[in-house]
Amino acid sequence: MSATTTHDEHHDDHGPDKGIMRWITTTNHKDIGTLYLFFALAMLFVGGAMSLVIRAELFQPGLQFVNPDFFNQMTTMHALIMVFGMIMPAFVGFANWMVPMMIGAPDMALPRLNNWSFWILPFAGTMLLSTLFMDGGGPASGWTLYPPLVLQTGDALPFAIFAVHLLGVSSIMGAINIIVTIMNMRAPGMTLMKMPLFVWTWLITAYLLIAVMPVLAGGVTMLLTDAFFGTSFFQAAGGGDPVLFQHIFWFFGHPEVYIIILPAFGIISQIIPTFSRKPLFGNDSMIYATASIAFLSFIVWAHHMFTVGMPLAGQLFFMLSTMLIAVPTGVKVFNWTSTMWKGSLSFETPMLFALAFLFLFTIGGFSGLMLAIVPADFQYHDSYFVVAHFHYVLVPGALFGAIAGAYFWMPKWTGHMYNETLGKVHFWLSAIFVNVLFFPQHFLGLAGMPRRIPDYATQFADFNAISTIGAFGFGFTQLLFVYIVIKCVRGGEKATAQVWDGAEGLEWTVPSPAPYHTFEDAPEVR
Amino acid sequence: MNDSHTTLAGKLVVLAVAMFGFGFLLVPLYDIFCQVVGIGSRTGTPTAAVVSEEGPDTDRRVIVEFIANRNQQAPWEFRPAVTSMEVMPGKLYDTSYFARNLTKRELVGQAVPSVAPGQANKYFKKTECFCFTSQEFAPEEGRDMGLTFMIDPDLPRHIERVTLAYTFFINQQVAAN
Known part of the structure; x- marks a missing residue:
């Protein structure tokens, strides 16, 4: 667009605007990617602080620090912030930075939309957080917002629902942008099957987002009309059924968990081949496995709600279809492992995080299989076992995937190598503390400790104390990550264009740091 | 563009x-x-079942238990007249629930039934029930509300105990009108 008016200048010469307006008005995919990533990093600490309130309260039995109502607000807000404010924006940030560079495109297809989809986020996040200061406090029903409980929320209810709407709009716009970019802007020769795995996983994730975020928007809109406009979608007194909300929520909620994990799968699929110095084993089967997981995610939702009562045939269907997901997921885990087989491995920080992902995500996958078994689920439902399960797939799963990606591409973004020693320290502390934090929660759940309670019976005291120590250790370790990032942005050893000697792909052909505009002339892909 | x-x-x-x-x-x-x-409570206000009394299944007995629930804020006294009955499938029985308005204003209540186990739901036939309509209460009024029901003889054999629970809601929609 601007190329026609500035033909007398070389493109590298006109850089970004100066000062704050650069960030507010930017339509550059790299700037917007950076904004997303820093927003996500900030939210990691906001949501993390809430989880430390939870863990501090659970350090000992009895009530020490907060009252039960505030405790419930913390469990709810921690989840909402981490899911919608942290991990999803983090992966959209990666997509913004990397997708155009990986497919040889000059920018995202819809740059102004891109600016808008980011700048909605800080407002939505602020609105969500502001509910904590309202009369009656923030939402305290759990992030699943089940009625009738959520309808007892005070003034915060419409604000929380509107914040969810805005966050949904932001991610739908981001998803549309990513799909249009991938479908329309690939460099000549970049066929769909030649696309890097990260681009593939994001393409599928973006379709999932467009398919299910609107369903959540519909569900919370029904909550809003039930609360304020006299409808009875979920109010039993008027002929509604609260269980209907659970179906709507989990029709969104289960694809949502793959929205969170698939981009991490993509990042891991870039990192493991690089540090094994081998191409990804079974590249095509990885693509089909990702697509199968996405398809299956639409037909398994009711495994989140076995205990509400459903016909035997329904229980069997949802149990078996859930277990079927283990097949494509197993294909991925075995392909990653096979990629490393006889590879020339080296263990830089991104690879360490990727390996921890591989081990610990698989633990989370197995506990998921246990939860899929209906008769066992009746025992585990709403216990700490569930908490342990989904934190294993979300923290050493999705979050480690994001951290691994940050270390992997940081030299390309900043032009400097991060401090490898500090990176390794960050890895080992994170990997140890995350297990101290979440592993005991399996035992707590199996012993019968329910989730979302501020107090518990004394027999659970020891494992809770261990878990809390792990939580504080893990939380403070992440400050080291911030230090490493800032240090790397400010300076450090110059990075080469290829950065890692096993790295392959278009993003490694441009200089480090990546120029403000890349691939204005499309590269040729053989 | x-x-x-x-x-x-x-x-x-x-x-x-x-x-x-x-x-x-x-x-x-x-x-x-x-x-x-035959599950869920969104099937609209329950309506009277039409049952033809084929004669009771005299060899079989089913225990029917009655539970009364109210939400924390709901200002009712609400309880079943009897908490359990032994019934023959195929025979009509009468019982009642008692409710009292504990406030000094008029209230409209709506009872919403739930049957456990869920499988028994469609075999629990009510020919007459206070849950079919909303119930209006004068200030501090208390009264018995009738219920006539029958357990369908087709109730699967392994079910020997059926629990009927009513939650008595304040019907805000009706109250607003």
């Missing part, structure tokens, strides 16, 4: 809007599903 971008983005917006609609379509779909399998 590139035309092919606009076209594809437009299609994706249509998909997103359609999925928003699909969220609402889940409501009637859920109702149909519940009617087919």
Whole structure:
């Protein structure tokens, strides 16, 4: 667009605007990617602080620090912030930075939309957080917002629902942008099957987002009309059924968990081949496995709600279809492992995080299989076992995937190598503390400790104390990550264009740091 | 703006809007599903079952238990007249629930039934029930509300105990009108 008016200048010469307006008005995919990533990093600490309130309260039995109502607000807000404010924006940030560079495109297809989809986020996040200061406090029903409980929320209810709407709009716009970019802007020769795995996983994730975020928007809109406009979608007194909300929520909620994990799968699929110095084993089967997981995610939702009562045939269907997901997921885990087989491995920080992902995500996958078994689920439902399960797939799963990606591409973004020693320290502390934090929660759940309670019976005291120590250790370790990032942005050893000697792909052909505009002339892909 | 971008983005917006609609379509779909399998409470206000008394199944006894629930804020006294009965499938029985308005204003109540186990739901036939209509109460009024029911003889053999629970809600919709 601007190329026609500035033909007398070389493109590298006109850089970004100066000062704050650069960030507010930017339509550059790299700037917007950076904004997303820093927003996500900030939210990691906001949501993390809430989880430390939870863990501090659970350090000992009895009530020490907060009252039960505030405790419930913390469990709810921690989840909402981490899911919608942290991990999803983090992966959209990666997509913004990397997708155009990986497919040889000059920018995202819809740059102004891109600016808008980011700048909605800080407002939505602020609105969500502001509910904590309202009369009656923030939402305290759990992030699943089940009625009738959520309808007892005070003034915060419409604000929380509107914040969810805005966050949904932001991610739908981001998803549309990513799909249009991938479908329309690939460099000549970049066929769909030649696309890097990260681009593939994001393409599928973006379709999932467009398919299910609107369903959540519909569900919370029904909550809003039930609360304020006299409808009875979920109010039993008027002929509604609260269980209907659970179906709507989990029709969104289960694809949502793959929205969170698939981009991490993509990042891991870039990192493991690089540090094994081998191409990804079974590249095509990885693509089909990702697509199968996405398809299956639409037909398994009711495994989140076995205990509400459903016909035997329904229980069997949802149990078996859930277990079927283990097949494509197993294909991925075995392909990653096979990629490393006889590879020339080296263990830089991104690879360490990727390996921890591989081990610990698989633990989370197995506990998921246990939860899929209906008769066992009746025992585990709403216990700490569930908490342990989904934190294993979300923290050493999705979050480690994001951290691994940050270390992997940081030299390309900043032009400097991060401090490898500090990176390794960050890895080992994170990997140890995350297990101290979440592993005991399996035992707590199996012993019968329910989730979302501020107090518990004394027999659970020891494992809770261990878990809390792990939580504080893990939380403070992440400050080291911030230090490493800032240090790397400010300076450090110059990075080469290829950065890692096993790295392959278009993003490694441009200089480090990546120029403000890349691939204005499309590269040729053989 | 590139035309092919606009076209594809437009299609994706249509998909997103359609999925928003699909969220609402889940409501009637859920109702149909519940009617087919006989679960859920969205099947509208329950209406009287038409039963032909084929004569009771005299060899069989089923325990029917009665539970009364009210929400924390609901200012009712609400309890069943008897907490359990031994019944013969195929025979009509009468019982009642007692409710009292504990406030000094008029209240409209709506009882919503729930049967456990869920499998027994469609075999629990009510020919007359205070849950069919909303119940108006004068200030501090208390009264018995009748219920006539029959357990269908087709009730699966392994079910020997059926629990009927009513939750007595304040019906805000009716109260507002």
